[in-house]
Amino acid sequence: QVQLVESGGGLVQAGGSLRLSCAASGSIFSIYAMGWYRQAPGKQRELVATITPRGMTNYADSMKGRFTISRDNAKNTVYLQMNSLKPEDTAVYYCWGASTWGQGTQVTVSS
Numbered sequence: 001q002v003q004l005v006e007s008g009g010g011l012v013q014a015g016g017s018l019r020l021s022c023a024a025s026g027s028i029f030s031i032y033a034m035g036w037y038r039q040a041p042g043k044q045r046e047l048v049a050t051i052t053p054r055g056m057t058n059y060a061d062s063m064k065g066r067f068t069i070s071r072d073n074a075k076n077t078v079y080l081q082m083n084s085l086k087p088e089d090t091a092v093y094y095c096w097g098a099s100t101w102g103q104g105t106q107v108t109v110s111s
Helices: none
Strands: 004-007 010-013 018-024 034-039 046-051 057-059 067-072 077-082 091-097 105-110
Touching: 004 091, 018 034, 018 091, 018 105, 034 067, 034 077, 046 067, 046 077, 057 067, 077 091
Parallel strands: 010 105
Antiparallel strands: 004 018, 018 077, 034 046, 034 091, 046 057, 067 077, 091 105
8 A cells, every 4th residue: 555745845935935745655656646736724625736657747727837746756756846836825735646645744825
């Protein structure tokens, strides 16, 4: 069973950047599509971005041009580079893959 552990969240000012990481256990990470989702207080969990095993990416419209998802299969890790952060990006960010969710990491963007 795959386990996912996120890191890299924190407090940042509007316009700043953060890089989230999601480390996966198991030796077959490379065969899975992976994704990042987020959930703000009082709102439903929503898609941020996904990446296929071969590296094809997909983004929610509001993240296009600001966020970049990538993966390093040798390190069993998927990343989310977030630039030009806005207060509305404040949420708990979750890694997803192999039908498994990580525990989430809090991102707070101050105005």
